[in-house]
Each structure stands twice: as structure tokens, then as C-alpha cells.
Amino acid sequence: MRYIAQRFAHAILVLLGVSVLTFLLLELAPGDYFAGMRLNPQISAQTVTRLRDAYGLNRSLPVTYLRWVGSVLRGDLGYSFAYNAPVWPLLKSRAGNTLILSLIALLASWFAAIPLGVWSAARRGGWLDGATSAGTTLLLALPDVLIALGLLAFALHTGWFPTGGMASIAAQEMGAAARVRDFVLHLALPATALAAGVLPILVRHVRSAMLDVLDSPHLRAARGHGIPRTRLLFRHALPAAANPLISLFGLSLGTLLSGSLLIEVVMSWPGLGPLLLQAILERDVYVVVAAVLLSALFLVAGNFIADVLLYVADPRIRVE
Amino acid sequence: MPQGSAEFGAFCPTLRPFPGAARYQMKGKLKFGLLGLVLIHLVVLGARVFAPYDPAEQHRDSPFAPPMRLHWVDARGHTHLRPFVYALVYHPESSAAVPYKEDRNRRLPVRFFVEKAIAGVEAQGAKHLRLFGVDPPGEIFLLGTDDFGRDQLSRLLYGGQVSLFAGLFAAALSLGLGVLLGSASGFYGSWLDAIIMRGAEIFMALPWIYLLFAVRAFLPLHVGARESFFLLVGVIGLTGWARPSRLVRGVVLSAKHREYVLAARSFGASNFYLLRRHILSETYGVVLTQAALLIPQYILAEVTFSFLGLGVSEPAPSWGNMLAALQKLSVLESYWWMFAAGLVLVPVFLFYHLVADALQQGA
Numbered sequence: 001m002r003y004i005a006q007r008f009a010h011a012i013l014v015l016l017g018v019s020v021l022t023f024l025l026l027e028l029a030p031g032d033y034f035a036g037m038r039l040n041p042q043i044s045a046q047t048v049t050r051l052r053d054a055y056g057l058n059r060s061l062p063v064t065y066l067r068w069v070g071s072v073l074r075g076d077l078g079y080s081f082a083y084n085a086p087v088w089p090l091l092k093s094r095a096g097n098t099l100i101l102s103l104i105a106l107l108a109s110w111f112a113a114i115p116l117g118v119w120s121a122a123r124r125g126g127w128l129d130g131a132t133s134a135g136t137t138l139l140l141a142l143p144d145v146l147i148a149l150g151l152l153a154f155a156l157h158t159g160w161f162p163t164g165g166m167a168s169i170a171a172q173e174m175g176a177a178a179r180v181r182d183f184v185l186h187l188a189l190p191a192t193a194l195a196a197g198v199l200p201i202l203v204r205h206v207r208s209a210m211l212d213v214l215d216s217p218h219l220r221a222a223r224g225h226g227i228p229r230t231r232l233l234f235r236h237a238l239p240a241a242a243n244p245l246i247s248l249f250g251l252s253l254g255t256l257l258s259g260s261l262l263i264e265v266v267m268s269w270p271g272l273g274p275l276l277l278q279a280i281l282e283r284d285v286y287v288v289v290a291a292v293l294l295s296a297l298f299l300v301a302g303n304f305i306a307d308v309l310l311y312v313a314d315p316r317i318r319v320e
Numbered sequence: 321m322p323q324g325s326a327e328f329g330a331f332c333p334t335l336r337p338f339p340g341a342a343r344y345q346m347k348g349k350l351k352f353g354l355l356g357l358v359l360i361h362l363v364v365l366g367a368r369v370f371a372p373y374d375p376a377e378q379h380r381d382s383p384f385a386p387p388m389r390l391h392w393v394d395a396r397g398h399t400h401l402r403p404f405v406y407a408l409v410y411h412p413e414s415s416a417a418v419p420y421k422e423d424r425n426r427r428l429p430v431r432f433f434v435e436k437a438i439a440g441v442e443a444q445g446a447k448h449l450r451l452f453g454v455d456p457p458g459e460i461f462l463l464g465t466d467d468f469g470r471d472q473l474s475r476l477l478y479g480g481q482v483s484l485f486a487g488l489f490a491a492a493l494s495l496g497l498g499v500l501l502g503s504a505s506g507f508y509g510s511w512l513d514a515i516i517m518r519g520a521e522i523f524m525a526l527p528w529i530y531l532l533f534a535v536r537a538f539l540p541l542h543v544g545a546r547e548s549f550f551l552l553v554g555v556i557g558l559t560g561w562a563r564p565s566r567l568v569r570g571v572v573l574s575a576k577h578r579e580y581v582l583a584a585r586s587f588g589a590s591n592f593y594l595l596r597r598h599i600l601s602e603t604y605g606v607v608l609t610q611a612a613l614l615i616p617q618y619i620l621a622e623v624t625f626s627f628l629g630l631g632v633s634e635p636a637p638s639w640g641n642m643l644a645a646l647q648k649l650s651v652l653e654s655y656w657w658m659f660a661a662g663l664v665l666v667p668v669f670l671f672y673h674l675v676a677d678a679l680q681q682g683a
Contacts, residue, residue: 017522022534029538141669143620145627146662149646156653163649258529262624266647276530277628280537288537295530 003317007307011300018296022289023068027061033081033283055081068286077293078286082279087290090275095294097166098264098271102256102298104187105194109202109252112195117206118233121214132207136200144259148193148266161189164268190260190267197259198252205248209241216240242313250306254299346681353674360668364480371474372453372460374438376635379459379469382410384655386418387464387472395424404429405460417654428458464657466645472660479637479661483626484668486553486638487619491611493557494618498564499600499607505565506572507595517569520562531559532621536630545636552631556621564610568603575602605679612676616669623665639665 034051037043059067071078076086083090120132155161162168168182213219214237222236264273272291279287311317363370379385388405407426411419434453438446454460463472505516523531535555543551575581581598589597625631626640627647634641642661646652 014521014525017518018525021522025535025538137670137673140673141666143623143662143665143669145620145623145643146659146665149643149652149659149662152649153652153656156649254527257527261527261529261533262628265628276533277630280533280630281541283537283541285537288534292526292530292534296526299527300525 003311004308007304011304014300015293015296019069019289019293020065022292023061023065026064026285026289029283029285033285035283055079068289077290080279080284080287082282082284082287087286090287091272091290091294094270094272094275097269098257098260098273099298101187101190101194101264101269101271102253102260104191105198105256105260106253108191109195109199109256110249113199113202113206114238117203118210118238120203121207121210122229122233124211132203136203139196139200142196144193144197144262145266147196148190148263151189151193152267155189162186166270190263190269193263193267194256194259198255201255202248202252206241206245209244210237213237213241239313243310246306246310246313249309250299250303253302257295257298346678349674350678353671353678356667356671357675360480360671361484364477364484367474367477367481369449370451371471371477372436372450372462373471373474375470375475375478375637377470377474379465379471382408382420382459382461382465382469383467384418384651385410385420385461385465385469386655387657388461389422390430390462394427400429402429405454407458408461426458428454428460430454430460463660464655466642466658467651472642472657475637475642476639476660476664479639479642480664482549482632482636482638483619483622483640486549486556486622487615487617489553490557490560490618490621491614493553494560494614495564495607495611497558497561498610499568499603500565501561502565502568503572503595503600503603506569507576507591507599513569516565520566523559523562528617529621529624532556532625533630535559536625541630542633545632548632552622552625556618560614560618564607564614567606567610571603571606572599575599609676609679612672612679616672619665619668623662 033055034048037048037051038045068078071086075088077088077091078086080087080090116132120126120129123129152163155163162185166183166186167179168174168186174182210233219232219237219240222232227236260269260271261273261276263269264271265277268274272294276288276291278284279291367375385408388408390403390405392401392403393399394404404427406422406424407428408420409423411421413419430452431454432452434450435447436450436453438448452460461471461473463476465471466475501516501520505513526534532555535558539551539555576594576599578598581594584594584598622631622638623640623643626638627644629641629644631640632638639661642658645658651658
């Protein structure tokens with residue numbers, strides 16, 4: 001229990017550090033949301049000054065930071081200049097969409113990677129292993145931008161999949177079953193693009209971890225006892241190989257979040273990515289800070305979950 | 321390859337090689353990968369000669385022209401030793417997605433080592449040698465053109481100068497900073513170590529691309545091509561220091577208690593001498609492997625930035641802003657040759673991965 005509490009405290013400290021870092025960067029930024037207004041002859045200098053006062057842009061860094069922390073505690077996460085509204089309501093649904101996309105891709109890639117990795121390790125040197133090797137090498141060299149654009153072109157040519165968004169315009173009038181089908185169709189391509197990016201890395205690590213275990217004496221003993229192959233691989237070898245893979249689980253979430261930003265923009269998935277890009281272009285700084293912090297929160301949470309899983313899976317950690 | 325994938329490489333440095341891959345000698349792999357990379361970089365550096373046009377030269381009368389095919393046999397069945405292309409005729413009134421037709425009556429033989437004027441007013445009609453071209457007024461677009469009728473092949477070559485070297489310079493910056501901070505942290509320990517490693521943790525707590533965006537967000541948006549190149553190199557290079565510095569720190573920590581280091585210290589060697597002479601030489605392996613992993617990731621970061629309009633801006637070409645044309649669905653649907661700037665990344669990444677594999681096996 002102490003282990004978990006320690007990891008939790010560590011996660012909180014890291015998040016605090018990230019927020020301080022982003023505010024330091026913020027302080028360095030030239031210009032602000034209202035800088036463009038100065039160039040407009042119809043807006044007087046007084047108006048700009050008054051606006052900057054009203055939005056608290058003329059305060060010192062520590063004051064700004066403390067006020068922002070206060071706004072986080074109130075659940076606002078700062079104030080968006082462009083939308084003239086607190087940030088959290090803006091971010092809430094989009095963060096949910098990013099999470100849906102990333103988690104589906106996470107599940108899909110792991111469910112594909114584990115059997116592929118296990119089987120290619122079990123038949124080392126066989127045709128499946130060779131095919132996996134060639135496939136992962138090629139997939140690893142394909143930039144995720146290209147995968148996303150290629151899938152989008154595929155959708156355009158075949159017309160089998162929608163080319164953007166999360167739901168059709170007519171989704172409101174559909175029945176429950178049709179709406180689910182519509183959602184799955186919209187989700188299919190972004191999730192595939194995202195999963196295809198991390199899949200080769202996961203497969204390689206599963207295979208490598210399995211090979212380490214398959215050579216070990218206890219598995220040779222198990223094989224000698226005549227335990228059937230499938231049971232041997234998935235019941236005996238896989239749990240023994242799980243430790244590095246559980247740590248990898250936390251890391252893979254970070255890569256998926258990174259990848260999803262780009263794929264959301266390319267495939268117009270209404271997640272954090274398009275909002276963040278828009279906010280950067282408009283210098284809507286608190287939206288940027290909040291989106292970046294949310295991504296850190298997801299990643300830290302992912303690593304925390306991996307730590308807890310490790311604690312559950314490995315008795316050696318519990319003893320310490 | 322997804323964003324931030326180098327994190328995995330650092331996570332598990334000794335991946336078991338695949339059997340097909342293991343059959344090659346490690347050295348052969350390294351040589352092959354390096355040879356490929358050197359060739360690609362040389363071609364890109366020689367863009368002034370290899371590219372038939374200047375990257376910003378527009379042919380407004382042929383927007384989105386498809387790639388021309390090289391022929392050796394003409395319409396009447398005669399075989400020519402010198403390859404040729406047929407002139408493309410633009411039919412703007414046609415309803416086809418690609419309204420171009422080959423004009424079988426206008427044969428444009430490819431000339432090698434031609435003198436061609438440099439486009440632009442400042443050039444004042446100066447000429448320089450190019451590898452190939454066709455007699456004016458004919459035009460040759462081996463990879464097609466974009467919406468301004470700019471030759472894609474030329475832009476690809478010049479764009480490589482931006483994209484490939486942005487990755488290279490950024491990785492050099494990251495690794496330099498990583499070695500500096502990592503060795504200081506590992507060698508001196510105590511409070512310095514604590515500060516640097518806590519800092520690294522904060523940098524690694526953000527998903528890689530969000531971290532890049534967070535830094536990019538607070539820098540000027542509209543800058544010239546040259547400034548934006550260095551801006552990107554700086555942003556990518558300076559945000560990527562954390563992982564290499566942690567790895568270097570680990571190596572330094574184990575190296576500093578080696579017996580020969582202790583012996584040298586007892587002879588009165590200074591800290592600086594020990595670091596330079598005995599300890600940093602131990603980190604070469606890690607640094608080289610990290611370089612082979614980081615460079616492709618940084619190239620991809622530049623491409624992503626420019627693709628999203630936060631990087632190198634038009635009219636200067638980069639592989640990212642060339643791909644940005646595909647953000648329009650109409651372009652994506654009809655003009656497949658616009659994918660070239662993305663496809664060219666595949667061999668580059670393959671070669672880098674080959675080198676990284678070989679280095680990891682050798683380590």
C-alpha cells in the first residue's frame with residue numbers, strides 16, 4: 001500500500017511541476033491574444049489596455065499562476081479569450097473524445113500485439129515470425145501522417161467509411177442500433193491509423209519478452225510435463241513475461257496520445273488535437289495550458305495504472 | 321512510426337533480433353544503412369544540380385499536372401536511345417479529375433547537363449548547370465506538379481534539405497545537451513543530480529508531441545523560412561534532452577567506479593580530465609544508438625509541425641508543408657502524386673532503423 005501511495009504522491013508532484021513549467025514558458029511568450037488588436041486603427045489603445053486588465057494579462061507571473069491554481073480548484077481551468085468562457089466546459093467533451101479514441105486504439109493494438117508476438121516467439125524462425133518481422137519493419141517506417149492520409153484516401157475512394165467527425169448529421173434521428181453503427185464507422189479509421197502506429201513496437205516487445213521467458217528452465221520443465229502448447233504459452237509463459245509489458249502499457253498510452261493529436265487533425269476527430277492547434281494559432285494561452293496539462297494527466301494516470309497493475313501482478317514488488 | 325516512438329527504444333534497448341534480420345551480419349546491416357543514408361543526403365544536398373527547376377518556380381498553366389512517364393518507344397514504334405516525355409496538354413474544360421492528356425505529336429527528348437536560367441528577378445538571368453531538363457518551352461515534371469504548377473521533384477529535393485537536416489541538427493542539439501547534463505548529473509551527483517533528474521521527469525511526463533506543441537505555442541508564429549528552420553531545430557532539440565541525459569547518466573554512474581578511473585584519480589587526475597578521458601568515452605555507444613533512434617523521430621516532428629502550419633512556411637519547401645496540400649479532400653482524392661513527400665520518408669526511416677538495429681545488437 002505504501003508503494004501505491006508513494007507513486008500517487010509522485011504523480012501529483014510531477015503534475016505540479018508540469019504546470020509550473022508551462023507557466024514559465026507562458027511568461028516567455030511574445031505578444032498575446034490582444035496583440036493583433038493594436039494593429040487595428042478602429043480599436044483605441046485604451047480599449048486594448050482595458051481588455052488586458054479585464055483578462056488579467058498585466059499581472060506578474062506568481063500572481064497569474066496563483067490565480068490560475070485558484071481557477072483550477074474551482075474547476076474552471078482558466079479562461080479562454082477566444083470563446084470568452086471558462087476552459088473546462090470547452091475541454092470536457094473533447095478530452096472525452098480523445099480518451100475514447102486513444103483507449104480503443106490502445107485495446108485494439110494490445111489485443112492484436114499479444115497473440116502476434118506470442119506466436120512469432122513460439123515459432124521462432126518460422127514463416128509467421130518472418131512475416132511479422134517484415135510487417136513490423138515496414139509499419140515502423142511508415143510515418144503516422146502517411147497512414148492517416150492513406151486511410152482517408154481509401155475512405156474517399158471506396159465510400160465505405162465517413163471521412164471525418166464522430167457522427168453523421170442525421171445521427172440524432174437514428175435509432176439506437178443505427179447510431180452505434182454510425183459511431184463505429186466513424187471511429188474505425190482513426191482508431192486503425194492510431195493502432196497501426198504503435199502495433200509494430202508492441203509486437204516486437206511482446207516477442208522479445210516471450211523469447212526471454214521461453215528459454216528459461218521453468219518453462220522447459222513445464223514443456224517436459226507435457227502441458228499443451230497453447231496453455232503453456234498463454235498460462236505459463238505470458239504471465240512470466242508480463243512485467244516489462246506492463247511498464248510498456250503505461251508508455252504506450254503516451255505514444256497513443258501523441259499520435260492521436262495528429263490523427264484527430266487529419267481525420268477531423270473532435271478531440272483535443274484540433275482545439276489545441278486552433279488555440280496555438282490564436283494565442284489562446286489558457287486553452288493551450290489546460291490541454292497540455294490534461295495530456296500530462298492522462299499519461300501520468302496511465303503510468304500510475306501500470307504501477308498498480310505491476311503491484312498486483314508481481315508479488316516481489318509487494319514484499320519490498 | 322508514431323510520434324514519440326523513440327521512448328520505446330530507450331525503454332528496452334536489447335530487443336531480440338528477428339531471424340531474417342539476424343542472418344545478415346551486424347556490420348553488413350550497419351554499412352548498408354549508412355550507405356543508403358549517405359546517398360540520400362548527398363542527393364538532397366545536390367538539389368541545385370539534381371532538381372530540374374527552382375523550388376519556388378511556378379508554372380501557372382499546369383497546376384496539378386500528373387507525373388510524366390519516361391518513354392523509349394514512340395507512337396510509331398521507333399525505339400530511341402535517349403529517353404523522352406510527351407508534352408502534357410491541359411484541358412481545363414474537361415470534367416475528368418486530372419484534365420491532362422499526353423500530346424503524342426510533341427516529343428520532348430530529355431537532355432542531360434543543361435544550362436538553365438535561375439528563376440526570379442534577383443537572379444538577373446544567371447544560369448547554372450542541371451543534371452537534366454528538356455528544351456524550352458517544353459516542361460518536364462517527373463513527379464507531377466502542385467497547385468501552383470511547381471515541380472514536385474524539385475520541391476522534394478530542396479524540401480529534403482530542410483526536413484532531413486532539421487532532424488539531424490535537432491538530434492545533435494538534444495544529444496549534446498543530454499551528454500552535458502547527464503554526465504554532470506551522474507558524475508557530480510548530490511543536489512545537481514536531484515535537480516536535473518527531477519527536471520527530466522517533468523519533461524517526460526508530457527506526451528512528446530504535446531510537449532513540443534506547448535513549447536511551440538509560446539514562440540512567434542509567423543517567421544521567415546530560415547528563422548522557422550532554426551526555431552524548429554531549437555524547439556525539437558531542446559525539448560528532447562531528458563531521455564538521452566538519463567541514459568548517459570546511467571552509463572556515467574557505472575563508469576565512475578571502474579578501477580581504472582579510481583586509479584587515475586589517485587594519480588591526481590582532475591574531474592574534468594577524468595570525464596573527458598575516461599568516462600565520456602564510455603557513453604559513445606549509448607549516444608550513437610540514441611542518435612539513430614532520435615533523428616527519424618525528429619524528422620517526423622519537423623514534418624508534423626510543417627504539416628500543421630506551425631513550421632517552415634511557404635514558399636520554402638519542406639516535406640511537411642508539401643504534405644499539407646493533402647489536407648484538402650479534393651487533392652487527397654484526385655492527385656495521388658502529392659503523397660510523394662510522405663513516401664520518401666519510408667526509405668529514410670528504414671535506413672535509420674537498420675542502423676539503430678545494428679548498433680543495438682553491437683552494443
